Amino acid sequence: MSPEIAGVLQLLALIAALALAYRPLGDYMAKVYSSEKHHRPEKWIYKAIGANPAAEMRWPAYLRAVLAFSAVSVLFLYLMQRVQGILPGSLGFVAIDPDQAFNTAASFVANTNWQSYYGEQAMGHVVQTGGLAVQNFVSAAVGMAVAVALVRGFARSRTGELGNFWADLVRGTVRILLPISVIGAIVLVACGAIQNFAGIHEVGQFLGGAQQWNGGAVASQEVIKELGTNGGGYFNANSAHPFENPTPFSNLFEIFLILLIPFALTRTFGRMVGNLRQGYAILATMGIIWVAFTALMMWTEFAHHGPAFDVAGGAMEGKETRFGVGGSSIFAVATTLTSTGAVNSFHSSYTGLGGGIAMLGMQLGEIAPGGVGSGLYGMLIMAIIAVFIAGLMVGRTPEYLGKKISTQQIKLAACYILITPALVLGFTAAAMALDTPANSMTNTGAHGFSEILYAYTSGANNNGSAFAGLNADTQWFNSTIGIAMLLGRFLPMVFVLALAGSLAEQKPVPETAGTLRTDKPLYAGLLVGTILIITGLTYFPALALGPLAEGLAS
Secondary structure: OOHHHHHHHHHHHHHHHHHHHHHHHHHHHHHHHHOOOOOHHHHHHHHHHOOOOOOOOEHHHHHHHHHHHHHHHHHHHHHHHHOHHHOOOOOOOOOOOHHHHHHHHHHHHOOOOOOOOOHHHHOOHHHHHHHHHHHHHHHHHHHHHHHHHHHHHHHOOOOOEOOOHHHHHHHHHHHHHHHHHHHHHHHHHHHOOOOOOOOEEEEEEEOOEEEEEEOOOHHHHHHHHHHOOOOOOOOOOHHHOOOOOOOHHHHHHHHHHHHHHHHHHHHHHHHHHOOHHHHHHHHHHHHHHHHHHHHHHHHHHHOOOOHHHHHHOOOOOOEOOOOHHHHHHHHHHHHHHOOOOOOOEOHHHOOHHHHHHHHHHHHOOOOOOOOOOHHHHHHHHHHHHHHHHHHHHHOOOOEEOOEEOOHHHHHHHHHHHHHHHHHHHHHHHHHHHOHHHHOOEOOOHHHHHHHHHHHHHHHHOOOOOOOOOEOOOOHHHHHHHHHHHHHHHHHHHHHHHHHHHHHHOOOOOOOOOOOOOOOOHHHHHHHHHHHHHHHHHHHHHHHHHOHHHHHHHO
């Protein structure tokens, strides 16, 4: 079987698995977030944190809860790293430096999981499991809670109440993420991923010296890393490491986990607004972009440019032979079109155009299907922009799901869209203008520029992957990328929740003959075009200086 056919078959198997899980998981999540019952373990949690899960919140209160919880999480994780040297199970590792501890705390709380350290050489068992893995759960649950709050804004009328953040956080963690993670961890252990609390030990003799490895609760952290679109690896090699991702089957299973909840949330959206076709329209938009990007990535990486590529069956530099070009390309697109950031190959070694595709996937806003929660609310913001554009074309006040899209909603949507590009392009320009940051580049020219552009694109979009030729473990990059991650995560949430509140206060607008049908293929096509045009106009000059210049020169 040729590598190309193997790659296509993997893609088809993945689509089939996602299709089978779509309806039951989507309906289940809608039931979870609509239920008024609280399970006993959840009541214990509410009592411990002093929260009243039955109290409805308007958007300012919901936002304050999100920010307060996240601020405490950053502080807690920062302190854990700073006192690691005195914690049990530290494996002899010392405390993390202040700038790197801040960067890592910001990264995991912001669901970015950018790592400027070697996991197996820096973090002990307590920090890995009690700090990083915990944030993998709750940061994903925060994103889901904000998305559900926006959906309630569309579903409710004549009220500013969006639900209760603490109830949404706890339910998302206990009823959705935790059960799937338990099952997924068992699957990964069966595939060969390790799950233990072993210390550091020597493994064999290589090039005249012994290699040292430490064990860890890898399978359990790996599953929530993918399921929660987090991405931070237990080991520096991330999902290319055989302890994290041992076989081609585990590789496909991990891609399935990455895409599972973001795609299924479109069904949840349709169910909660009372119109499943609206969910299918959003699903179709996400699916078109994802399949197109995957096809483009596989084409660029399979394209033969000489005898070495012919022998290898594609651009195999930086890729694991057990996954090949097909498995690596599908993984790369899945991880950059979501906010996952996990990698099973070396993105910096992709072809110039291949690296550009990965970068563009993040610059779209990671909405196809996007991160857990963040992908849905990002796509709904784009949906509002699309109906606004359609309204301008016909001279009619735009409507979406029975809600008028007025000046207030467009201002909030525009602010949401502008935040991330401002962070990416501003920090990239500053890094290129100063001498010290530029010294961290391994490469010069277009690829060197791409290293820095990719880093800030990844940080501000809460992705976490990198062109690893960049030495990001410096005070400049630890600080600026940390700031970009926090602002890129929580500033958009301000506008999402404000938008949700404004929509919930409206009364429904009756549908007429002039209402744009947003559940039809025509609208899905308009939405795809809107996404690509907005992104193209924003990032094209920067892309032209980096991956496009490199790809055309090769």
